[in-house]
Amino acid sequence: MTPVDQHIGRRIRGKRRALGLTEDNLAKALGVGRDTIEAYECAAARVPSEHLIELAKFLDVSISYFFPTTPCP
Numbered sequence: 001m002t003p004v005d006q007h008i009g010r011r012i013r014g015k016r017r018a019l020g021l022t023e024d025n026l027a028k029a030l031g032v033g034r035d036t037i038e039a040y041e042c043a044a045a046r047v048p049s050e051h052l053i054e055l056a057k058f059l060d061v062s063i064s065y066f067f068p069t070t071p072c073p
Helices: 003-018 023-030 034-041 049-059
Strands: none
Touching: 003 023, 003 034, 003 049, 023 034, 023 049
């Protein structure tokens, strides 16, 4: 995966932990398995845009929260 995928995964994990949520909580919100959330957070799988939209709603952040403000190396 790309550095942007890694950044998105770190942002998902960081916000999830800050809110005290588990991977299972996010999985249920998206209708996917816990393994899928783990793959997103580790950048082993690319997060589909529809899931980013749902994650933003569930985590109460804007879509731009997930994207880097400066280019990733």
